Amino acid sequence: MTETITEPPETLHDITLTVNGIPRPLRVPARRLLSDALRSELGLTGTHVGCEHGVCGSCTILIDGAPMRSCLMFAVSATDYRITTVEGLAEAADARPCSSGQRMNPVQQAFMECHGLQCGFCTPGFLTTITAYLDQNPAPTAEQAREAVSGNLCRCTGYQNIVKSVLRAAEIKAERRAEPHSTGGVDTRTESR
């Protein structure tokens, strides 16, 4: 620890990210990962970072509705897209208040019903991935459901109940599509047992 050499500070960029429908201005260096910007700058800590090299999928968010590893994208390159994080999933038209009061989209609801999570760390990445998948494939088979979640790592569940959750979510989505009015009250199917 000898004499101090002062270096020029890093250039910062003023950008606006549209996250969960809300424009969020922030100032970041060009190298700031989108995952870090969401978590640290915007305080949206629901997006988790499990590997920082795009393999585990915990940090998966939706970019214009498509799943994307937020640890593989720079915040400054995400300004032109609609970003959805786990915190925004419940804003979907087919989300409903559940027994605990929180709004949940069909995938979130299914994870709760099917014990689709244990520690919850990888869960946001699965929820976003499956939400996007079911928008494209509303009625998967068990095999397709397994394939759909085979890009994300989970160390707790052995995937059994995650696969089950995909199938259950498809059912819930179908049920909600069939509802006469899209805004329901408390969903009675979600009682504690």
Add this chain to the structure above:
Amino acid sequence: MTTRMFGAPIKRKEDPRLITGGGRYVDDLGREAWVAAFVRAPHAHARITGIDADDAVGLDGVIGIYTHEDLTGTIGERLPQLIPHPSLTHPVTTHPLVAHVVKHVGQPVVMVVATDRYVAEDACGRITVSYEQLPPVVGLQASREAKKLVHPDVPGNIAAHMIQSFGDVGAELATAPHTLHLDLEIERSASMPMEGRGVYAQWNAQEQHLTLWSSTQTTTGVRAAVAATLGLPLVKVDCIAPDVGGGFGVKIMHPYPEEVLIPWAARELNHDIKWTEDRREHFISSAHERAQLHEATIGFDDEGRLLGMDVKFWHDNGAYTPYGIITPIITSTQMLGPYKPRAYRCEFFSLYTNTVIVLPYRGAGRPQGVFVMERAMDAIADHLGLDRTIVRSRNFILPEEMPYAFGLLFQDGRPLTYDSGDFPASLTKLKALVGWDDFAEYRAEAEAEGRRVGLGIGCYVEGTGVGPYEGGHVVVEPSGRVNVATGLTTQGQGHQTAFAQIVADELGVPIDDVHVTTGDTRRMGYAVGTFASRAAVMSGSAVALAARNVRAKALRIAADALEVAETDLDIIDGVIQVKGAPATSIPLGMVSILSNPLRYSFDEASKAATQFTGNVDFDRPPVDPGQEPGLEGRDFYSPTQAAFANGMHAAIVETDPVTAEIKILRYCVIHDCGRMINPMIVEGQVHGGVAQGVGGALYERMAYDDAGQLLNASFMDFLMPYASEVPHVETDHLETPSPLNPLGVKGAGEAGCIPVSAVIASAIEDAEGFPITAMPISPVQLWELRRRHAAGEIPSLKTRHSNAERH
């Protein structure tokens, strides 16, 4: 309560929060904190000759740079030897930052604190550490040969040497009608939770108080270690495990270097500081497990009964032994499984290597022990041409022989005595579930199609719920809200739900009113931790006992208030009422108010407890002698020994005749963890365990090269199973209650992964017709074994197992 909560598949209370982004993991806390990053050793064995940080000091945002020389006082001393043992004759632990010689790649050498992680890592990149390389010891063979030493003062690289035995093994082997020798190997793997480790420290200078959040499996352990290291009174340190993203054993180690360095720096700099482990750091600095070499000699009679078993094994403990020799002790005792050899001897050597430290990973030495015993059972069946399940059942300890004492000491230093289990019943269930007796027919059909399939089996017994103790605290608020605290921690096991189920039943309150806190020293200062499948047994029992105390107190106060006998009262849905006359009642919340005589009222309800209301008996003090104010209770559960769970697994695998690809077609589990608090959660634990077992059997290994570099330290290269690699898991349960605890429960956390390597080896062997002696096994390795088998280097089995099993 009309509905019993215990035993019901209640949806988890923690899920709505975790599913909606409301989780609070360590890295989610402390947005204003400064952050730390580490310069880690790039060599497996090297002497530090210089550290040059000049280029890093001036970097904008760098706050402090620290080496071992800066750590004065207790923080500069070696970390504690957590579990001493008489057989651990040469324990070695390390300093928080390496003092002179690095002993494995990944050891922290320099700590940088900066305003931002990016800057901290920039600074790390500008620090140059010079090394004089020393010859590394990598792998058990090299360590056993001991041509090079990991620690100069540890001869033969031997940290520990231990022998346990019963019966006269020498005599039994000498007179046994048949003897076989087996060489068996399991490679290194790791817990690998999705969330790495993390520490966040807040130093309050005014209060001289440290609050610490750690992604740990033991907050009381971390708290005590940090208080001792920083020279703080225990009362001035608190440790909290917030949401923890998986543990599986690796987070039971404490303190990791970072767990003392971060709080130390927070106090030095008087600023919040946080460190979040990245994935590469986790691979090269957080604990591994599993690597062991085994040699077993078995003697048996014509019926396949095991007469004598003599096992010697070598356990790779990595570069240091902070957690002692728990893992090899477990191997040496739990190898016995559900069987009763007449004589048994197990000798092990725990050896140093220049690799990451080793401590229990889910299963904790059992997967290796079970592998040895189950390979032995299959070898006996092959040798005698018997059905593998018949050989096993002839060696089973029978239900009427419980409790069964082996005369060995278990990992908790207490006698290895099985308390419960019905192994014949489990085996019957397993055979029915997998269709054991129909397999030969299935195989014939498959072979007719040119497919190669095999059936495998593995049985285990798991000592769960080891002591010394856990505590429970239950308090009812005037609102009727019930707060429950237990000190052990949670990493996804659903404790907030399971413990609430127990308390709801014991107290007679709706489960929605019960709120459970785990792993927070502010709420429960006495605890041990979450490991050894002990949470349900230990804390489950403790909160049950605490709730019973609260119930007794509530009934006493209510009986007084209602002027009836306590025995006439019951608690239904949070209301104490007279049996048969429910109109005479008092809510538990009101009892809570009455339990706490007040001078000052704070709302309408609390007026009832003030001094100038109601009928006062002037002969009695407001708080009766021997009583305490408040409707609360505390109790501890401390068992004399472990509760022994068990299980049996079977699998059908298919091996590709050309590519040697291995596919699990079916995976069946019979699981006995005694009474299940929440079958949905138990099932989930089994699923997760099996998946980790599949990883350990077919995919996961720590690929160290001869220089001690971990070549696959990323999720790209360390093959953790995705959904595409994990088969559908079929389960069935047997519930033989443990007589040892008030709930009749046994642990379930580790069970799923314990026999998987044994089961898959058994199935591949059955498919291929030659012995499988080392796991994990890759297609490349299987292909090589086929080549060697074809060349006559590996003998064929005497009988294809499932042909002997045709009925």
